[in-house]
Amino acid sequence: MIWEAIIDFVFPKTCVGCRVWGSFLCKDCEERLDFVEQICPMCGEGSPMGWTHSRCKSRYGMDGLIAIYEYQEPIARAVVDGIKYGFNRELMGMVMKNFIFETGFDFDFLVPVPLHFYRENWRGFNQAEELGKVIGSTLLVPVENVLARTKNTKQQALMKTREERQKNIENAFVVDRRPACRTGRFQVSDIRGKKILLVDDVFTSGADMRECTKMLKKAGAEVVWGLALAH
Ligand SMILES: [Zn+2]
Ligand SMILES: [Zn+2]
Structure with a gap:
């Protein structure tokens, strides 16, 4: 408690x-x-509830997406960036407390999209993984890190076309053959x-999530x- 008081004093809480x-x-901002x-x-x-259109369904494709905010909206962006660049569990908790789950599925586990080293910030903060933990404890669903990055993909932001992004991300992920070493029980x-829920902070082109x-x-x-x- 005393440490929290000291931290609040040194790093006062301000609205993002x-x-x-x-x-x-x-x-005010929350509203x-x-x-x-x-x-x-x-x-x-656009698609109601984020379901994949029936015309867009494919064997290895995503079944749907839940996005909470519009990334172009300034407050939403500040919230997402606040989570992305800082170890801000409290903000994440605040965002998640209003989060309603509407897919009708009981997910068996959550999988965070593995972060690339250039995106992991100086604190070694993986926002997808942290987000996964918060959502997992909210939904009471376990988090399993079953995916790993395989190669140094170029920054997606540098890719101009959708095709270039898709090519860049192809085979960038693998199912980790040894996840049991980490969690002790998962095979x-x-x-x-x-039924799996993939978690990431932002869905931009979506290439990462589709590939995962x-x-x-x-x-x-x-x-x-x-x-x-x-998104
Ligand atoms: Zn505010
Ligand atoms: Zn579609």
Whole structure:
């Protein structure tokens, strides 16, 4: 307790949206945050509840996407960046407390999209993994780090076209053959027939999530949805 008081004194809490003191997200800014219109994760067009359009469904494709905020909206962006660049569990908790789950699925486990080393910040903070822990404890669903990065993909932001991004990300992920070493109980075979929720902070082009889904489905996953703070 005394340490929290000292930390609050040295690093006072200010709202990420308007800089007012007192909390990481003030009431006014929280009220101004709207839930975003949902999109199909395969084509990026609008779709009710984030279900993949039936015309966009494919064998190794995503089944749907839940996005909470619009990344272009300034307050939403400040919240997402606040989580991305700082070890801000409290802000994450505040964002998640209003989060309603509407897919109708009970997910078997969550998988964070593995972070590339150039995105991991100086504190070694992996926002997808941290987000996974918060969501997992909210939904009471276990988090399993079953995916790993395989190669140095170039920054997606440098890729101009959708095709270039897709090419860049191809085979960038693998199902980790030794996840049991880390969690002590999970086996790759446990993916078979499971309903999985992939977690990342932002769904931009969606290439990462689509590629992760492909690997999970090739390993036998039955259903893969994505969850992102913003798109
Ligand atoms: Zn504010
Ligand atoms: Zn679609």
